[in-house]
Amino acid sequence: MTSRRERDVFIKFQWQIYANDPVWVPPLIIERKRFLDHKRHPFYKHGDAALFLARKNGKIAGRIMASDDPNYNSLHETNVGCFGLFECIDDQEVAAALFDAAASWLRNKGRTEMMGPIDYSTNYVCGLLIDGFQFPPTILTAHNPPYYRELIESCGFAKAKDWYAWWFADPSKAATHLRRLATRLKTRWPVTIRPANLKDLRGESRRLRQIFNQAWKKNWGFVPFTEAEIEFMTEELKPLIVPEFAWIAEIGNEPVGFTLCLPDINVVLRDLNGRLTRFGLPIGLIRLLFYKKRIRKGRLIALGVIEKYRRAGIAEMLVLRVMEETMIKRGITGELSMTLEDNYMINRFLEAIGAQRYKTYRIFKRTMT
16 A cells, blocks of 8 residues: 555545444544654654555455564564554454455564554554443544454454553542652652753653653563654644643752643544644634643653652652642543553552543454464
């Protein structure tokens, strides 16, 4: 699949799958085009990907992306490729054809295993929703029909790992727990927690990348952000970032932890139907920017502390700051996601402060023969 027309068909096929799904949020078509652009997306500086469409009785019936990330395989000493952007009618034959096409492409890259759904890497949208279908997806999270799990498993895939999403219905309750914890865990380090400097987003993004690549390096599925990727993501998220939604912990001049929250613009995107313009006018863009600061739902997308300082109470202090300054003061409720199923420390911590696990996402894996 190489032409722009086919790429556009690939993107718009989702509208067919989710026509009767009341909670689906249409992606912005312009953003999807940038995401799939080999010349613009930084993943293609070190990796590669290919898109496939399946037809049945002359009609588009499914789509899939196969991607190969040498950085991931070098770091983990594996030989795995990924599938992502999977969408399919409820037809095992069509699903099998899609996975066969992805597997053939990956075998030509020398790979022997395939896992997913992963859109390029775990630094992007990944995971198949396996429970919590009644809740709309928050910004940068996956959503899919329930039957996808059976389709994927019928094609020889088995569970590799689960991720959880947590809901904070009452941030004030969480803040009360956190204040007690913060008092008890008074850090022995001279920590400063400050809001991100939005006038120096490039510099702040480098600090966040430095923390991320250290704090997450032992996590399952981790792959470090390249400098080009973090700059691309910063530009993408820049219009969405609201002051005091991002916090950085520092000891002296060393960044040691951060947390990043975003307003859940999916609340607005649901009504835009994928387009920022109508009749040649930027109506959707105006609505998006107008409502950005008025959205009362958020997603805490990242919380990380460098390993050396993990038991110093810094994570608790960061989450407390989010609860008090970002959520309670602004009247926001929302989601923290995603956490690994076997990250027992963070999962117990979230349960202890009153968060409710309300969604599960799964990564599947199979050997290619």
